[in-house]
Amino acid sequence: xxxxxxxxxxxxxxxxxxxxxxxxxxxxxxxxxxxxxxxxxxxxxxxxxxxxxxxxxxxxxxxxxxxxxxxxxxxxxxxxxxxxxxxxxxxxxxxxxxxxxxxxxxxxxxxxxxxxxxxxxxxxxxxxxxxxxxxxxxxxxxxxxxxxxxxxxxxxxxxxxxxxxxxxxxxxxxxxxxxxxxxxxxxxxxxxxxxxxxxxxxxxxxxxxxxxxxxxxxxxxxxxxxxxxxxxxxxxxxxxxxxxxxxxxxxxxxxxxxxxxxxxxxxxxxxxxxxxxxxxxxxxxxxxxxxxxxxxxxxxxxxxxxxxxxxxxxxxxxxxxxxxxxxxxxxxxxxxxxxxxxxxxxxxxxxxxxxxxxxxxxxxxxxxxxxxxxxxxxxx
Numbered sequence: 001x002x003x004x005x006x007x008x009x010x011x012x013x014x015x016x017x018x019x020x021x022x023x024x025x026x027x028x029x030x031x032x033x034x035x036x037x038x039x040x041x042x043x044x045x046x047x048x049x050x051x052x053x054x055x056x057x058x059x060x061x062x063x064x065x066x067x068x069x070x071x072x073x074x075x076x077x078x079x080x081x082x083x084x085x086x087x088x089x090x091x092x093x094x095x096x097x098x099x100x101x102x103x104x105x106x107x108x109x110x111x112x113x114x115x116x117x118x119x120x121x122x123x124x125x126x127x128x129x130x131x132x133x134x135x136x137x138x139x140x141x142x143x144x145x146x147x148x149x150x151x152x153x154x155x156x157x158x159x160x161x162x163x164x165x166x167x168x169x170x171x172x173x174x175x176x177x178x179x180x181x182x183x184x185x186x187x188x189x190x191x192x193x194x195x196x197x198x199x200x201x202x203x204x205x206x207x208x209x210x211x212x213x214x215x216x217x218x219x220x221x222x223x224x225x226x227x228x229x230x231x232x233x234x235x236x237x238x239x240x241x242x243x244x245x246x247x248x249x250x251x252x253x254x255x256x257x258x259x260x261x262x263x264x265x266x267x268x269x270x271x272x273x274x275x276x277x278x279x280x281x282x283x284x285x286x287x288x289x290x291x292x293x294x295x296x297x298x299x300x301x302x303x304x305x306x307x308x309x310x311x312x313x314x315x316x317x318x319x320x321x322x323x324x325x326x327x328x329x330x331x332x333x334x335x336x337x338x339x340x341x342x343x344x345x346x347x348x349x350x351x352x353x354x355x356x357x358x359x360x361x362x363x364x365x366x367x368x369x370x371x372x373x374x375x376x377x378x379x380x
Contacts, residue, residue, distance in 0.1 A: 075108060075109065075110065075111035076109045076110070077109065077110045077111070077293070077294060077298070078110075078111045078112075078113060079102070079110060079111065079112045079113070079136045079137060079286075079290070079302075080113050080115060080120070080135045080136045080137070081095055081098075081099070081112055081113065081114050081115065081135070081136065081137040081138075081284075082115045082118075082119070082120040082121060082126075082129060082134075082135035082137065082138045082139070083095060083114070083115070083116055083117075083118075083138075083139060083190075083284075084116075084117070084118045084123060084139060084238050084239075084259070085116060085117075085190075085258070085259065085262065086116050086117045086262050086263070087116050087117075088262045089116075089258055089259065089262035090258060090313070090316055090317050090320035090321075091190050091258060091313065091317065092114070092116055093313075093316070094190055094309055094310075094312070094313035094316075094317070095112075095114045095116075095190075095309075096114065097309050097312055097313070098112065098188075098305055098306065098309040099111075099112035099113075099114060101301075101304075101305035101308055101309060102301060102302055102305045105301035105302075105304060105305055106297070106298050106301045106302075109298060110294065110298050110301070110302065112137075115135070117239070118237075118238070118239055120134055120135045120138075121134055121135065121138065122237060123141055123237040123238060124141050124143070124237075126138040126139055126140040126141055126143070126285070127140060127143045127145055127146070127182060127184070130183070130184060130285065130286070130287045131182070131183055131287070133287070135287075136286060136287050136290045137187060137284055137285070137286045137287075138284065138285065139190075139282055139283070139284050140153075140184070140282070140283050140284070140285050141218070141219065141282070142154070142218075142219035142220055142221075145182045146175070146178055146179065146182065146184075147178070147362040147363065148175055148178055148359075148362050148363035148364075148367055148368070148371070149175045149178060149179070149283070150219075150220065150362065151220065151221065151355070151358050151359050151362045151363070152171075152175075152359060152363065152371050153175075153280070153281050153282055153283065154196070154218070154219060154221050154222070154278055154279070154280050154281075154282070155221065155278065155279045155355070155359075155375060156221065156225065156277055156278060156347075156348045156351050156352045156355060157278070157279050157348060157352065157375045157379070158276070158344065158345065158348060158379060158380055159279045159375070159378050159379065159380070160378055160379065160380045161194060163378060164314065164378075165307075165310050165311050165314060167374065167378050168188070168189040168281055168310065169307065170374055171189075171281050171371070171374060172186040172187075172188075172189070172281075172283060174367065174370055174371055174374065175283075178367075179283075179285060179288075180288060183287065183288045183289065184285040184286065184287065184288055185285060185286045185287075185288050185291045186283045186285050187283070187284050187285060187286050187302070187303070187306040188283070188284055188306040188307065188309060188310045189280075189281045189282065189283055189284075189310060190282070190284060190310070190313065194257075194276075194317075194318055194321065195256040195257045195258055195259075195280065195317075195321060196254070196255070196256050196257075196277075196278045196280050197254070197255070197256075197257055197260075197272055197273065197274055197275060197276075198215075198252060198253070198254055198272065198273040198275060199252060199253045199255070199260065199265070199269040199270075199271060199272050199273070200213075200251065200252045200253075200269060200271045200273070201245075201251065201252075201268070201269050201270075201271065202271060203271050203335070203337070204252075204271075204273070207229065207273050207275060207339065207343075207347060208229045208343075208346065208347055208350065209229060209230055210226065210229045210230045210231030210252070211230055211231075212230065212231065212232065213231045213232070213251040213252050214231065214232045214233075214234050214249070214250050214251050214252070215231045215232070215233060215234065215250060215251065215252035215253065215254060216233075216234055216235070216236045216241060216244070216245075216250045216252065216253040216254055216255065217233035217234065217235055217254060218235075218254060218255070220358075221351075221355060222254050223235075224351060224354070224355065224358075225277075225351050226254075228350060228351050228354070229347075229350075231252070234249065234250050236249070236250060238255070238259055238263065239263075241253060241255065241263065241265060242263055242264070242265055242268060245265065245268040245269050246268050252269070253265070253269055256280075257272075257321045257324065257325060258317065258320065258321055258324070261321070261324035261325075261328070266328040266333075266334045270328065270333055270334035270335060271334070271335050271337075272325070272328075272334065272335065272336040272337070273337055273339065274336055274337065274338040274339070275338075275339050275343075275344060275347065276344060277344065277347055277348055279375060279378075284306075286302075356368075356372065359371065359372065
């Protein structure tokens with residue numbers, strides 16, 4: 001159970017009221033009015049009544065104390081996890097799995113509450129939400145306060161995904177110090193490289209020649225790619241993409257397949273270009289003060305649960321995405337076209353050199369070289 005809302009019973013000792021009849025302050029009240037406010041006629045056996053009531057008060061108070069004790073035992077710490085994905089997305093199942101693991105590993109002392117569909121904050125507000133106490137775990141977009149993460153959490157490269165969970169952990173370690181500088185702790189990646197692709201209303205001959213099309217972007221790298229290929233980047237938050245596409249605000253969309261499918265966007269832009277151009281590691285991070293407030297055992301439990309969740313989710317995520325693409329193509333009138341390996345490398349090469357200059361500037365030479373070496377080690 002991940003959303004426990006305990007209500008505290010309120011108990012009050014009985015204090016006899018002024019009778020309704022025979023005294024000035026209550027002369028205007030009727031006998032029925034007396035009954036409504038809980039007073040009694042003068043001839044009631046007060047001693048017996050007060051004795052009965054005192055027993056009820058003791059029992060009620062005992063019950064309230066017991067309930068409070070159970071609540072304290074159930075969860076000493078509550079962690080609010082904020083995500084942009086909705087409840088129909090397979091990644092939501094991953095967060096539920098994470099919450100269960102945390103509960104099991106901490107013996108119930110830590111409870112994870114899940115807030116889907118950007119209910120706590122918007123796409124670009126993860127750092128602010130964590131620093132301001134709005135959430136305890138949030139996804140982190142391309143924020144300027146995390147300069148190296150901003151330009152490497154989505155990077156143009158061909159990656160062998162067989163070792164992705166270990167690669168994700170290595171990447172998180174590399175940006176751990178930068179994250180700590182703004183009070184954050186990296187936990188896990190739930191936005192897989194397998195997932196980030198392109199959609200258009202109609203087939204296009206060449207992704208590398210966008211001919212002025214306005215294409216939805218999620219951050220600085222994608223914006224640079226769109227501009228390099230002759231398009232115009234437009235930032236649109238995930239929840240607003242459907243209306244933007246339906247109204248013609250954008251001609252194309254760059255987005256994760258899981259998010260695209262869970263927001264039912266195949267009906268407005270059914271033509272998918274499967275290009276596999278990215279390594280993506282959109283981290284979910286935790287407020288460092290909140291993390292540090294946990295006991296060492298609880299910290300280890302949360303960290304282990306995050307790693308195990310990524311291992312658990314990865315195959316399910318990939319199967320789920322395959323099914324959604326297949327259903328959209330076979331039943332929903334969609335189309336999915338994979339570009340050739342030569343074209344894939346041509347598109348990556350057209351932007352990678354320029355982007356590496358940005359990476360060097362943002363990360364500094366040592367960290368940049370470590371990140372780029374990690375990418376090179378995991379190339380196909």
